[in-house]
Amino acid sequence: MQVLNGVHQIKTPAPAGVSWPTNVYVMEGGNGHILVDSGWDSQEALWTLQEGMKASNLKLRDIKKIVITHIHPDHYGLSTKIKQICGAEVAIHRADAGLISPRYKDFSGLLKKIEDLLRQNGVPSDELPELREASLWMNEYVTTDLPEVKLEDGDTISNDSFELEVLWTPGHSPGHICLYERKRKFLLSGDHVLYDTTPHVSFNPHSGDNPLADYVSSLKELARLKVTFTLPGHGPVFNALGLRVDEILAHHEERKRVIMRALDSGLQTAYGIAQKIPWRESSGGAAFQDLAVWDRRLAVTETIAHLKLLTQEDRVANVDMEGASLYMAKD
Numbered sequence: 545m546q547v548l549n550g551v552h553q554i555k556t557p558a559p560a561g562v563s564w565p566t567n568v569y570v571m572e573g574g575n576g577h578i579l580v581d582s583g584w585d586s587q588e589a590l591w592t593l594q595e596g597m598k599a600s601n602l603k604l605r606d607i608k609k610i611v612i613t614h615i616h617p618d619h620y621g622l623s624t625k626i627k628q629i630c631g632a633e634v635a636i637h638r639a640d641a642g643l644i645s646p647r648y649k650d651f652s653g654l655l656k657k658i659e660d661l662l663r664q665n666g667v668p669s670d671e672l673p674e675l676r677e678a679s680l681w682m683n684e685y686v687t688t689d690l691p692e693v694k695l696e697d698g699d700t701i702s703n704d705s706f707e708l709e710v711l712w713t714p715g716h717s718p719g720h721i722c723l724y725e726r727k728r729k730f731l732l733s734g735d736h737v738l739y740d741t742t743p744h745v746s747f748n749p750h751s752g753d754n755p756l757a758d759y760v761s762s763l764k765e766l767a768r769l770k771v772t773f774t775l776p777g778h779g780p781v782f783n784a785l786g787l788r789v790d791e792i793l794a795h796h797e798e799r800k801r802v803i804m805r806a807l808d809s810g811l812q813t814a815y816g817i818a819q820k821i822p823w824r825e826s827s828g829g830a831a832f833q834d835l836a837v838w839d840r841r842l843a844v845t846e847t848i849a850h851l852k853l854l855t856q857e858d859r860v861a862n863v864d865m866e867g868a869s870l871y872m873a874k875d
Contacts (some may be wrong), residue, residue, distance in 0.1 A: 547781050548602060548730060548773060550705055554596030556583030557686055558618060564778050566618045567733060570597060573703025576608025579710075580723060580732050581631070581777060583624035584685040589622055592653070605630045611701055612691070613734030615640040615647065617682045619777060624687040631698040635693035635701065637712060640719025643750050648688045656746050657749035660799040664869045665848055667815025678838040695721060708732070713766065715759020716743050718752050722766065729772040731785065737766065737774060739782040742795050746845035747808070747852055754856055756849040760796065763789055796850070804859065807873040810841075811863075814871070 547553045550572040555565040566589075570577040583589040583645045594604050607630045615636060616818045623634050636644075646654050659676045667675055693707050697712035701723070707725040713736045723732040735743045736759075752758060767789040775783050782788065801820075806812070806820045823843055824830045832843055850873050854860040 545596075546792070547580055548728070551730070551775070552596070552602065553781070554593055555588040556592050556596075557586070557771075559586060562618075563677040564618075564725065567775070567777055568593065568608070568780075568810075569775060570600070570602060571703060572705045573608075573705040575702075575704040576632075577602065577606050577609060578609045578701060578703050578706065578708070579607045579626065580611050580614055581619040581734070582610060585621035585625060585687050586685055590625060593622070593626075601604055607632045609701060609703065610634045610721065611695075612640075613732070613736075613777060614720040615643060615720070617686045619734065621686040624689040629786075629819075632797050634689070635695050635712070637719030637721050638696060639714070639780065640668045641694045643690050643718070644688055647750065648683055648686050651683075655747060661848075662815075662844065664864075664867065665844060666815030666868060669845065674743040674837050675715045675841045675844070681846075684842055687734075691724070694852060697721075706811040711762075711766070713759075713762040714752065715745050715755050715762055718750060718758075718779065719754075724769060724796050729770050730764070730775060730776045731769065731771045731773070733766075733767070734765070737785065737788055737792065738776045738779050739774075739788060740779045742792055744842055744846060745849050746842060749869045750836065751849070752802045754849075754852045756796070756853045757856055760793065760853075761772075763792060794832055799850055800854055800859075803847065803854065804873055806874060807860070807871060810853035811865075811870040811872045813868055814847045814851055815844050817871070818843045821847070 545553050545567040545820050554568050557565055566583045568583055569580040602847045610623050627634055662675055695710050699710040701708045709795040711722045711724055713720050713722050716735045722736055745756050767786050775781050802821045806817045821833045822829045855862050856866055858873055863870050
């Protein structure tokens with residue numbers, strides 16, 4: 545589907561059990577097409593990409609550059625296979641490129657760090673194994689290879705028709721990028737800004753010290769841009785980027801208030817707080833214990849991210865006692 549002149553959106557399917565398709569974008573160009581993101585590594589996703597391009601009278605072999613907004617499997621997973629087919633070069637931000645091997649290939653060290661993090665933040669020993677390994681199934685849908693190009697903030701990617709400016713927007717991942725077409729005033733936002741859901745930001749062994757602070761800072765920077773249309777990695781294309789940024793910032797302020805109320809009863813771990821606060825509020829809400837395993841882990845690590853930011857803001861104190869990381873309100 546052509547969403548803007550020369551810009552085509554193809555919704556690639558997710559594996560069974562995952563409800564969100566990935567939007568990939570093809571930028572037509574006389575010097576070859578640019579593909580932004582690739583989808584999961586599956587036969588269905590590759591077929592959908594090929595058929596979607598055919599419907600737009602485009603050819604897969606004409607893709608010369610593949611730009612990945614971040615290395616999560618639903619965006620990076622199929623890029624190596626596409627490169628093998630058409631000979632395109634893959635470009636990823638330097639920070640995420642450095643995480644490819646420890647995340648997808650030599651990940652035993654990462655699993656140990658995840659287990660230690662969850663234990664320290666209050667996850668009971670009988671829940672540790674399933675939470676630690678909750679994301680391992682995703683590795684089946686990723687074929688890894690090192691990128692030909694490691695991007696930095698401010699780089700440009702061009703195919704004679706479009707000139708995309710790389711904007712480093714850490715938070716959802718350390719090397720997440722958005723792509724800005726300054727002349728045409730559109731933004732490819734990856735998972736940094738979505739229209740119908742709030743992007744997940746968690747504290748984990750690869751996230752950096754304060755990922756939510758990074759996310760909020762880079763989100764505010766985006767709001768200063770002149771953007772007519774935002775093309776996200778999931779969900780519909782939308783305008784009014786500034787309004788959506790304000791809504792996301794308000795969401796995080798509300799989550800911080802909810803966490804502060806949960807701390808009224810004294811020192812608690814992130815796991816204890818996650819059990820007390822609501823989840824999936826946009827779809828009616830769900831209790832922590834009713835979440836699937838992967839979502840429970842995300843809930844704990846998202847809670848840690850909010851607590852790290854509240855600690856930076858001097859509203860919460862963090863102390864280690866008897867091997868557990870405990871938080872208390874300072875307000």
